[in-house]
Structure formats: C-alpha cells, structure tokens
Amino acid sequence: MPDTYGNNTMMTTRPANNFIGSRAMPELVYNAPETMQDLMDLISTHGPFAKIVAGCTDFIPSIRTGRWRFDPGLNLIDISKIKALNRIENKEDILKIGAGVTLTQILTSPVVRASCPVLTQAVEQMASLQVRNTATMGGNLCMASPAADTAPPLLVSDAWVLIQDAQGSTSVPVVDFFTGPGQSILTPGQVLTHICIPKIKAKESAGFRKIGTRTAVIISIVSAAVKIRMDGDLCETARIAFGSVAPTPVRVAAAEQFLAGKPLEKRVIEKCAGMAADEISPITDLRASAVYRKDVAETLVKRCIMDCLEALT
C-alpha cells in the first residue's frame, strides 16, 4: 500500500502487489524551468497534475519500490536549474537557503558551518557523497519523512520556510510544516522556495546526533537536536527536537520548558532527558522497537545537551 499520495500531486494510483524488483519509470514530460517566472507559469498551466522534483533521490526510489505510481503523461518540473533557488544567502540575522541548494553545498559552506553548525553536523551524517551531491534540503523537508535528518536542526533553530503559489509567497515555521508521515501543509501547485534559519548567537549552542543500525548511509532509528541559550550559569531557553519517534519530526515542549532558568548540572540534564522520552510515543517497526527508541531518545538528549555545554566552554 502506498503510504503517501506522492506528496503534493494528485496523480498517484496503487502499486501492483507481489512484485519484487525495480519498477519502470512512468512516461513523463520533462520540464526544467530556469527562472521563477517560468516555474510559476508551468505550475499554473499544469496545476495539480505536475510533480515538482529537485534532486530526485527520493522521487526515483519511491517509484522503483512501488511506493508511488504515476499515470503516463506526468508533467515533471525539475527546479534544480533555477539559479535563484541555488544560493545560500548570508543575511544579517538569518541564512536563506534556496530549495535547489544541494546537501553538498550546505555541508561545504563555511557560512552554514559558522552560523548554523548543527545543520552541518546533521548533513554530514546523511546519505552518501553521491546522494548528497544531488539531494536538496527542500526535498528532504517536502518528502516529510518522520526520519528527515535536516528537520530536527531546523526545528531547534526556529527556522521557517517560504512557500510560493499563484497567490504569492507565504512563510511558515518548520514546526507547523509537517502534518503526518509523508505529508506536509503543501498543497498541489505550491512550491517550497527557501528555508530561512536564524543564525546562532553568542551564548547559544546546538548539537545533533543520530543513531542507526550502522553509522553510514542509514535511515535514523532516532535522531535528536538540542539548542540552548545560556544566561550566566543558567539555561535561559532550550529547544529539543526528535526525528523518527512520531508521525512527524517533533519538538518536546515540557522538557524544553523544564530546562529554562535551571543550572545545567547532571541531575537536571537527566531529568530533562527522561521528560523528553516520556513526551514521545514512538512505534515499533522493522528498524527498532518503541522501547528501544525511547531509551535511545533519552540518551541522545543527554549527550546533545552535554555537547552544547562543551561547545560553550
């Protein structure tokens, strides 16, 4: 059974049963707009019956495995040739990252490393070099996998995305973007154009960790990100987010609030990590059991907070 509707398009049908092996690509019409204007024209011509892609590293495997199926005649819109979406802009308080920017561009960007090191950390642990060379962060978010590794860093950074459609551009916090496994607030005919991330400031620190069945080229069993802002010896505010423990990437509000105004000593960190694990109800699947996920989540929060403290000293 397909677990999604091919995100953001209306052209999905059910896959054939009992088929082992690689399924054929659907007959498609390839469009590669070079400007935003051409993109919006294509969207208004084909409306919901078009599929937007960037790196295709989720799109093609989803077809090959039979998770998504499209009718022949699919209008594919490849946004990777739009120069305006291929830039990392270093603004005064934020980084503005285009939806066409590849994971390799993010990983090798000194600006990202300086202003949002937690994102660099996460991207470093994603996929493989070959995949990172074409995959985008926009695609990672729009795929809306509960395991999307760029989501926890963006959640703890209070990032937002810009979404464009025929009516214009709107801005949505990442925390409101995901609505379910494989689902986001994007509706057919909408395109995610940019990801905006507030830069890390003095007295702030953030960290990301992920656990999989091995250390490379693996989907997370649990991923976690933490960001803290210190005021002297006390934690002023905290953000804690997880991947792979809920239908969407999530923040855990009670654990975050617990840290506010407290000294980050061992007892406090342990209590907070326990609260964070209590706030989630992960599922058991073929990668790990719910119990194991809770255990790992607790440990990852502890380690991430300690990473943050270490980075601040």
Added chain:
Amino acid sequence: MKIPLTFVLNHQKTTFEIDPWQTLLEVLRNQGRKTSVHRSCEEGECGACTVLLNNKPVNSCLVLAASVQGASVMTSEGLVKNGRPHPLMKAFTDELGIQCGFCTPGMLMNAYALIQDAGDTVLTDAVIRKALEGNLCRCTGYINIVKSVMVAQKSKLAGEWW
C-alpha cells in the same frame, strides 16, 4: 516522444535520442554502450552506477538523463587513454582492490574524484572510507580498496596521472 540530449561524455560532445523518463544509467548503458556503469539496486544504495557529473560523483540511477543537458559526464571508460589503463586502475589491479569486479567502476569514479579534489593533502584511511561510504563491495574487499586508493594517490603525487 523522444528528445535530443547533448552532453559531454568522456571528453566528447555526444548527442542521443532519449525518452525523457530514462535515467542517466539507462542512457549510458543502452544508447552510450558504457557498460562499465553497472545497474544494481537502482535506489542509490549501492554506488555501482557511480559516474562523475560535472566532476562530482553521483548515482546515475537517480539522475534523469534529460537533466544532464549540456553537462559533462565521465564513466570509467573515460579514464583509459590511448588504450592504456589509468594509473588508478593499475593501482586497483596491483593492490588487489578488485575481487569480482562488479563494484569496481563505481569505486574508481568516486576514488578518482576524491584524489583529484585532494590536491597535495595525503588521504588517510578515515577520509577514504568516509568518501567511499556510498559504494558497497559485497566481496567486502574494503581493506585492499582503501590501499589501492592510497597507492593511486602516490602515483598522482609522483606525476604519474592524467
């Protein structure tokens, strides 16, 4: 409807008639007869179909051929010069970095980009392993593969390279 696709394949401007739903892997093998580009998982997991796209390693199974219009693509056939195997290939045979050979063309392309980009920085075991993490060798011959890459870089630093 077939569309014309023009790109630089192994240093030569080439035009093929393709279906827009063909992957780069399919076009390289079927139209281009570059059969060193191996078809295996078709999901980006194994790296056997790795080629260089504008000098960067990519899984050709995850690239739509239509998207490489005007780009430069290199397969391991492109490493051979006047019938002579590339020093990187020689390192893989000398150091027994090849067992069954299925993963080898993909390994070669990834390793080639790694060595090209490294300049004078000597590649360590850890750096090589991280770079090659997207290439699976089911003979598990990784130790000799890493050694082959190190030896190949020595050839490059000694001026034995193209």
